[in-house]
Amino acid sequence: MTSTETLGALQSQLPELEWVTSKVNIKRLSKDFYWFSPLLTPQLIDKKADLVVRPKDETELKALISVCVKLNIPMTVRGGGTGNYGQAVPLSGGLVIDMTLCTAFEWLCDGLVQVQAGMKIAALEEHARKRGWELRCMPSTYKAASIGGLFAGGFGGIGSINYGSIATSGTVQAIRVLTIEENPRVLELSGDELSTYHHTYGTNGILIDMQLALAPARNWSEYLLGFDSIESAYAFCRELVDAAGIEKREVSIYDSIAASYFKELPIHLASGQFLVMALVAPHCHAPLTQLCKAHGGNELWCQRFEQANASGLTLMEYCWNHSTLHALKHDKNYTNLQTNYDSDHVLEQLSQLEEQVGEEVLIHLEFVRTNNNQVLITGLPLVKYSTDERLLELINIHQSLGIKVNNSHTYILEDGKHGGVLSADILASKAANDPLSLLNPGKIKSLIQ
């Protein structure tokens, strides 16, 4: 906790900055979606910043960092606050730096765009679409999340079927990062240097600008397709994913219980059936429906891009981690896991899992293109939570079947996607850029005293 005197000194030295001082707003801006995890909720529920600030640009950020370093104030950066693992939750009080006023659209040229990191992903997508481009990948939280938050705390999502995750080489091409020193330096980074700043929870610098490659925009049609078995739904998706002639932006599968929480969607599946969600270019309607029929599927519902825009209802807010959000609206006992299956044995793994856990774990598969043009089958299975011990046991059962689990029930950086240890490059950048360890303290296990 930072003392009232120190906070007063900070504000009085920077009176031109936008300070958030109301208790309600400080509490709100200290939270993300950690409450998806029953393990994280009791650990993070009481954590909050002492003060929040909303800088508008690089000049304000530099002045802010400089004073915080002099006064030894911990800083936690926040984009849209939609992260799932408490990444943006301040563990030691101090200052939350809300980046959502750093939203300048700097330039777009021939499929390459440069923006400030606090820009909302939906706003970036809108700017790009006006010029015939769209993001290569974006999370289902695109309306609230920032592009900096996606790179620093997320993975990918809609579009990853073509372009992989946000970290795929060539998607983010350059970043500018501020160091946490009395005289903050601006690091201009590209190529291999970028990986050190991806999914490191804003612990080793503050992203200010990002340069990203885009994809040609399409007016995606949205489809819901029904299948009688996981085998037919999966076979259809594999063929769709590999069908070079059918342009797509999203392909995912849900079992009938997971799909039953999509209450606003005009569909009803019988028990044991499977739902496929697909976003497909409008000129691909005929080959898509033909492929669906060939695998014994039915078209349940379809809407054109213009209809989605007019109604505001889009499947982009049902796929990826939104499936858990929809289930939680109706049953607070759900949480999820983040899984990677063995691409050659997905159906065997799912069947063995079902034998052991039944309906305690529901099926939700997402398809992602990897760097070497293979397909990664990832999952966001809904899990019926009973106890912490059982949740950990379910993780163990997945692992015993060869299903990789990226632990989404920890805020510790090493214990999530990084698989237990941080690379020497990440630790070196932390030491060089934030020598006093003021940035998002408590998230790196090896630095906790």
Ligand SMILES: Cc1cc2nc3c(=O)[nH]c(=O)nc-3n(C[C@H](O)[C@H](O)[C@H](O)COP(=O)(O)OP(=O)(O)OC[C@H]3O[C@@H](n4cnc5c(N)ncnc54)[C@H](O)[C@@H]3O)c2cc1C
């Ligand atoms: C319902 C739901 C659905 C989701 N779906 C997806 C999905 O499809 N794909 C996916 O990848 N994720 C998904 N997520 C997780 C999250 O929404 C995304 O990763 C999102 O991109 C995070 O962006 P944000 O701006 O909200 O980040 P925040 O939560 O604000 O921050 C995330 C991390 O990045 C750091 N950070 C933010 N901005 C900066 C900056 N400028 N410089 C340095 N560090 C910074 C923060 O300190 C924090 O550690 C989902 C979450 C929910 C709740």
